[in-house]
Amino acid sequence: MLTLLHTSPVHVPVFDALGARHHPGLELRHLVHEDLLAKARSDGPAAMDSALGAVLTEAVADGATAVLCTCSTIGGAAQAHTARLGVPVLRVDRPMAAAAVAAAPERGTVRIAVVVALFSTLAPTTDLIREEAAAAGRRVDIRTVSAEGAWERFEDGDRDGYLDIVARTVDGITGADAVVLAQASMADAADRTGTVLPVLSSPAPGLRAAAAAAQGAERSAEDV
Numbered sequence: 001m002l003t004l005l006h007t008s009p010v011h012v013p014v015f016d017a018l019g020a021r022h023h024p025g026l027e028l029r030h031l032v033h034e035d036l037l038a039k040a041r042s043d044g045p046a047a048m049d050s051a052l053g054a055v056l057t058e059a060v061a062d063g064a065t066a067v068l069c070t071c072s073t074i075g076g077a078a079q080a081h082t083a084r085l086g087v088p089v090l091r092v093d094r095p096m097a098a099a100a101v102a103a104a105p106e107r108g109t110v111r112i113a114v115v116v117a118l119f120s121t122l123a124p125t126t127d128l129i130r131e132e133a134a135a136a137g138r139r140v141d142i143r144t145v146s147a148e149g150a151w152e153r154f155e156d157g158d159r160d161g162y163l164d165i166v167a168r169t170v171d172g173i174t175g176a177d178a179v180v181l182a183q184a185s186m187a188d189a190a191d192r193t194g195t196v197l198p199v200l201s202s203p204a205p206g207l208r209a210a211a212a213a214a215q216g217a218e219r220s221a222e223d224v
Contacts, residue, residue, distance in 0.1 A: 001027045001066035002214040007037035023211045045077045064216040068210035073120045088213040092206030097132045103178035104164040109139040113176040117150035127180040167192035
């Protein structure tokens, strides 16, 4: 069973739809803990690590063979619990970051524009891209672009307004090899853009990686 840890309930139908379309037969369980993001935003990711660890421990006790954290702000902190838990804990944005690093020819610097609506996502996302670039032996030039006013729309429940602001922000970007949508909630904005640049989002590739990890863990358990 793959357990998904969300910090907003808006992600549940998104990942359910992706699972049904691309991973039929994979059992998904959703946990929504908005308090984890609130704590991370107010006091920093380290402040909610104990609560995060308890949530992950309970998920494994309830049968998770892998956990996917869909929140970019706390994804790195969640992944750090992998060794302790003995099951893969993945962050949804890692495959997206790897794809961004590979978005330009092997020679030269990869120019990546990171669109953010929530400031707490900024450092975890850019750090992850640099980590993936180092692993690939690539140089990166990361530029961050704020989708001003978007998060307020998100918090007000105005999904269309949120996505429209993100899309307009993307359409204003030039001089990049790829655009990264830093938050999973931004994914549908890619369909509203008119840019010719590659626009990368995290839900589909993140779920694909997590599904493979969960299924691999299940096969390993059966072989024991």
